[in-house]
Amino acid sequence: MVAIVGYGAYVPRYRIKVEEIARMWGDDPASISRGLGIYEKSVPAIDEDTATIAVEAARRAVKSAGIDAGEIGAIYVGSESHPYAVKPTATIVAEAIGATPYLTAADYEFACKAGTAGIQNCMALIKAGMIKYGMAIGADVAQAAPGDALEYTAAAGGVAYIIGKDGIATINETASFTTDTPDFWRREGQPYPGHGERFTGEPAYYRHITNAANLLMEKMGTKPSDYDYAVFHQPNGKFPRRVAKMLGFSDEQIKHGLLCPIIGNTYSGSAMLGLAATLDIAKPGDRIIMVSFGSGAGSDAFDITVTDAIESYPRQNIRKMIEKKQYVDYGLYMKYRGEI
Amino acid sequence: MAVPRYWREIPARYNLIGKRCKVCGRVYFPPRNICPVCRRKSVGQMEDYKLKGTGVVESYTIIHVPPPHFEGEEPYIMALIKLDEGPYVTGQIVECDEKDVHIGMRVRATFRKIMEDGEKGAIYYGYKFVKEEE
Amino acid sequence: MREVAVIGIGMTKFGELWDKSFRDLVAEAGVKAIMDAGIEGKDIDAMYIGGMSSGGFVEQEHVAPLAIEVAGLEDFHIPATRVEGACASGGLAMRQGYIAVASGIHDIVLVGGAEKMTDVVGTEATNVLASAADREWEAFFGMTFPGLYALMARYHMHKYGTTQEQLASVAVKNHYNGSMNPNAQFNRKISIEDVLASPMVADPLYLLDCSPITDGAAAAILAPLDIAKKYTDKIVKILASTQASDTISLHNRKRFDALPAAIHAARQAYKMAGVEPKDIDVAEVHDCFTIAEIMAIEDLGFFEKGKGGKATEEGLTAIDGQIPINTSGGLKAKGHPVGATGVAQINEIVMQLRGEAGKRQVKDAEIGLTHNVGGSGGTAVVHILGVI
Structure with a gap:
């Protein structure tokens, strides 16, 4: 296990x-x-x-x-x-x-x-x-x-x-779907990434997530309604909603883990942060599916079941942490990013 | 500067590992080789001791004219902090409005980038402080 | 131990001396002191030169033989030693000279101090000065020199109610004094409002709370009292020369409202000279920042701890006050070429005791004191001089 x-x-x-x-x-x-x-x-x-x-x-x-x-x-x-x-x-x-x-x-x-x-x-x-x-x-x-x-x-x-x-939380199974699809990249020595604009959607994000999710559910013999929560990679607030719909998940299943609208795309942190926010509120026995996506391109899907141990675990309350915030203007943003 | 000078301080700067005199029990940070109270008796008796990183602001200043490695970061708050184990330490306070910082404010250590050795050199990390949440 | 006298003094003008090199400054101050003493170069038995960081400022170490060379004294092959104690380097050179003469090892000793600070850009100068602090545990984390004194200022304000205006009144007084000193970097008078309207350097210290970046050199000639008369009748006796140390870092000190090393050195100096604070007629103290002068006049026992700001505000430290402090303009207005400062302080006190201070002369000054501090208080040197 x-x-x-x-x-x-x-x-x-x-x-x-x-x-x-x-x-x-x-x-x-x-x-x-x-x-x-x-x-x-x-x-x-x-x-x-x-x-x-x-x-x-x-x-x-x-x-x-x-x-x-x-x-x-x-x-x-x-x-x-x-x-x-x-x-x-x-x-x-x-x-x-x-x-x-x-x-x-x-x-x-x-x-x-x-x-x-x-x-x-x-x-x-x-x-x-x-x-x-x-x-x-x-x-x-x-x-x-x-x-x-x-x-x-x-x-x-x-x-x-x-x-x-x-x-x-027990990780019951994982499944991956990977192809060579250059939808987004950053060349060695370059400060900013380049991307294929709308090419990042259908042949990249949607194709890889749906395939990885379906492969996992096939392996486990599950269907979307078997899961209490679903978390998908969040490059924006829209893609994860649409891919959930495509796979047959409801807004209710994904809403707890959907952080992108309030913090943006944290890239490697994105789906994993969504899972963490979900674990913050999950109960023993809850089942969660998480599917990441990385451009280039690939998806890793995970089937997770929350255990009794969660009840005594000191959960962090990520959404509360996110609420502690301070706004910056574009000038300070540029300064903090080291652009100026 | 060559990296060994920074590398050897990593335990103290990453994890606030100071020294404790096994003779009298006093804790020192930054680390000291000799306990100034026990002196001779403390030779070979100074053991590593991890501090919690929590403490109180004893005094502070806001730096408007920074040294070369900190140009572009000003203004920033530097403080004299009394750690809960007793020693005082000098450190930056981040994520605190200049109007909020005050003597007596409780802080805790966090992990931040301290400076970079130019664009090509190594990056040095270490402790800074943030206001301790109630 | 022999009694020691100062028989000659000399210094360059202090300021941003763009056309003068480190060597030019050393030569000028040394020659002036030699001429003032009425001695010849061949009479000098040893030289001590104070300098904080010629390496950092002009990339030149090994400056003692360099000073011998620029003075044209190499044929005598006398011992020349550089002394370093950050901003107290000059005071330390003075004390080394004193010890050499008092012990009987040398008779005539040239003591000097020099710093050429404007051959590097401002931020680099800030960085060199920060090396007087604890590089690994203060400066590494972004602490600056003004920052360290700002921590003490804030602490003092919090503990004793010292005000921003009281700090500023130190600068106002010292600029007033400096306006009467032709060697001073600044001859302009300033107001409290000027200080509070100047840019902030390290809160609560404004730009005009800080001593400037300065080029300059100063020198003095020491001799045993019994043979001093052979050369000159302008003799000032060294009544005490003391030095004390503390931690280099501020955070490891026992207190932050005073410089314990200065208290210690002062206590010993009074004992050595057999005088009390009230006997001092004039004092040059280390006002690298306005708060430093306030702490100094408390640490030296002129005022009770915590009352220094009020005393300054009330004019008790003015030239015609209870205890005239920094008649030269101090580090603030006269300028602060760090290694030269301790010797420049001796220059001012000698002038005062000889009655040669012109418009800033303190009436009937007979006993004077210098207080020179290195770093944020890791080193303190106190000298007490008297007329004979």
Whole structure:
């Protein structure tokens, strides 16, 4: 058996509203919000990056799980905005939570799904009996060129999961669907990503998520109504609603985990943060499906059942953390992002 | 500067690992080699000790003219903080309005980027402080 | 121990001396002191030069032999030593000279201090100065020198009710004094309003609460009292020379409303000289920031702890006040070429005791004191001088 032993999330305190970004570029904020299903996004402080966000999330996870960090045998940090091109973020996290030196660690990159790839790796190591606990992190300070449509959604946040044998939620199964589909990329040495515009939708996001979800449900012999909650990758507020509908899930099933409208797309943190917000309110016996998506492209789907242990687990209340916020204008946003 | 100078301070700067004198029990942060109370007796008796990172603002200032590595971050709050275990430490307070910071404010340590050695050099992380939530 | 006298002084003008190099400054101050003492270069037995960071400011270390060379004294092969104690380097050089003469090892000693600070840009100067603080545990985290004194200022304000205006009154007084000192960097008078309208550097310290970046050098010639008369009749005796240390970091100090090292050095100095604070007629104190002067006049025992701000505001430290402080204009108006400051303070007190201070002369000054501080208080040097 493989389970989530603990989780911890971190979303920077600063926010910028869609209106403020639209004001810069002469866009109509109402139509942007309607079109993307987003109202505001998180902004990292000037001294925050993927490493600091990952550390904050990891520390919360270790504290909530009440485990000895020295027993963590593997740490994987998934991100598309690692502070170094070469030199792992995972070692910074390992050192900062006191997990060093007896562990394996690595950084992953697969656009927005590198974090769930980390969960799968931890699951495998647990099943193989190689480690007692593994930690998988999805964290990003997403980049977007000023004026690009991505600027409305590219946000910052992260979440860490501790995977072990027994815990607050059992991971029953996982399934992946992967093809070579260049819908979004960032070349080595380039500061901002490029993307295939509408190509990111049908052949990329929708195709991979639906295939991974259906494959998982086929494996498990389940149907959408068997799940209490569903969480899909959230590049904006609209795509996850539409993919839920396509697969036969209701708005009710996805609404608890849908954070994008209020924090934006946290990339590697996106679906995993949605799952964390769902675990915040889940009851023993609840069943959850989570499907990530990473451009390039691939999806990892997970079938999860919440256990009795959740009742005694000190849950973080991620939505409450998100409510503690401070708005910045476009000038401060640029300063915090190091653009000026 | 070469990285070893920063690397060797990682335990203290990431995790507030200071020293405790096994003779008198006093806790020191930043780490000290010798206990100034027990002196000779403390030689070889200073053990690693992890501080909680919580404390109280004893005094503070708002830096408007920063040193080179901090240009672009100003204004920022620097404080003299009395940690709950006793030692005082100098650190930045982040995510706090300049009008809110005050002597007696409770803070806790957080993990932030301190500085970068230029665009090509290493990035140095360590503790800063945020207001402790009630 | 032999009694020691100051038989000659000399200093450059202080300021942004764009056309003068480090070497030019050293040569000028040294030559002036030698001429003032009425000695010749060959009479000098040893040299001590104070400098905080010639390496940081002009990329030149090993400046003691350089000083010998620019003075043209190399053929005598006398020992020359650089002394470093951050902003107290000059005071330390003075004390090393005193010790050398008092002990009988050397007779005539040239003491100097020099700093050329404007050969680097402003932020770089800030960074070099920050090396007087604890680089690993203060400066590394973004702390600056004004920041450290700002922490003490805030603490003092919180504990004793010291006001922003009281801080400003230190700068106003020192600029007034500086207006009468031809060697001062600033000769303009300022008002409380000017200080409070200047840009904030490190809250609560405004730009005009801070001493400036300055180029300058100062020197003094020391000799045993019994042979001093051979050269000059303008003799000032060193009644006390003391030094004390504390932690380099502010956070490891026992208190933040005073500089314990300064209290310690002052206590010893009064004992050594056999005088009390009330016996001091004039004092040059280390006002690198306005709060520093307020703490200094308390630490030196001129005023009760916490009353320094009020005393300054009431004019008790003016030239015609109860205890005239920083008649030269202090570090604030005269300027603060860090390594030179301690020796420049000696220059001012010697001038006052000789009755050569012109418009800023304190009437009947017979005993004067200097208080020179390194860093945020890790080093403190106190000298007490008297007419004979």
